[in-house]
Amino acid sequence: MSSPALVLVGPPASGKTTVGTAVAAARSLPFRDTDRDVEVETGTTIADLFVQQGEPHFRALEERAVARALAEHAGVLALGGGAVTSAATRELLIAYGGAGGTVVWLDVDVSSAARRVGLSRDRPLLAVNPRAMLRAMLEQRAPLYAEVATHPVTTAGRAPEEVVADVLAVLTQETAR
Numbered sequence: 375m376s377s378p379a380l381v382l383v384g385p386p387a388s389g390k391t392t393v394g395t396a397v398a399a400a401r402s403l404p405f406r407d408t409d410r411d412v413e414v415e416t417g418t419t420i421a422d423l424f425v426q427q428g429e430p431h432f433r434a435l436e437e438r439a440v441a442r443a444l445a446e447h448a449g450v451l452a453l454g455g456g457a458v459t460s461a462a463t464r465e466l467l468i469a470y471g472g473a474g475g476t477v478v479w480l481d482v483d484v485s486s487a488a489r490r491v492g493l494s495r496d497r498p499l500l501a502v503n504p505r506a507m508l509r510a511m512l513e514q515r516a517p518l519y520a521e522v523a524t525h526p527v528t529t530a531g532r533a534p535e536e537v538v539a540d541v542l543a544v545l546t547q548e549t550a551r
């Protein structure tokens with residue numbers, strides 16, 4: 375059993391994969407992404423899982439993947455954008471944060487997120503009217519990210535390098551405590 379050096383939460387296109395990969399490289403830590411874990415476990419893509427099995431099935435797999443990664447991954451862990459919609463996952467994250475873990479919420483505004491998503495079709499929930507979906511997601515989920523986060527970090531209008539520097543500073547500050 376181990377626990378992550380850092381957990382990243384945030385909406386789609388907030389930069390979890392981009393920032394998480396860079397932070398992990400800077401600290402020589404392994405990077406893990408629960409979306410990827412679910413894809414490896416099922417041998418399919420998240421987009422196909424949504425279409426073929428439905429969102430509730432994906433959410434159940436995601437809940438298990440998050441619990442497993444929180445228990446065994448010692449590096450940087452990025453969660454799927456909607457992972458915090460599970461009360462069980464929020465409880466695990468709050469316990470991890472309470473025990474000294476670091477949960478960074480990468481916050482983003484609707485316009486930046488919409489621009490970053492562009493015409494990508496990899497995100498099933500954003501396949502139709504991405505801007506309106508992002509707006510609703512950001513509004514509904516902000517309190518959930520806030521509930522589990524130990525450190526909010528804004529990414530709106532900021533280059534990935536700036537966000538990476540902020541997250542590294544959070545880690546340095548937490549290690550010194």
Ligand SMILES: Nc1ncnc2c1ncn2[C@@H]1O[C@H](COP(=O)(O)OP(=O)(O)OP(=O)(O)O)[C@@H](O)[C@H]1O
Pocket residue numbers: 384385386387388389390391392393409454455490491497529532533534535537
């Ligand atoms: N701070 C930033 N400024 C501008 N573009 C960014 C920033 N962070 C990430 N991006 C770009 O936005 C896109 C989405 O980023 P990324 O895949 O890291 O987000 P994510 O949070 O992992 O999304 P998902 O929840 O879908 O996995 C990528 O093309 C990335 O290069």
Ligand SMILES: O=C(O)C1=C[C@@H](O)[C@@H](O)[C@H](O)C1
Pocket residue numbers: 385386409420453454455456457496497498499
């Ligand atoms: O925001 C969401 O609900 C999602 C985000 C992605 O990371 C994937 O987990 C999936 O596309 C659902």
Ligand SMILES: [Mg+2]
Pocket residue numbers: 390391392407409452
């Ligand atoms: Mg990602």
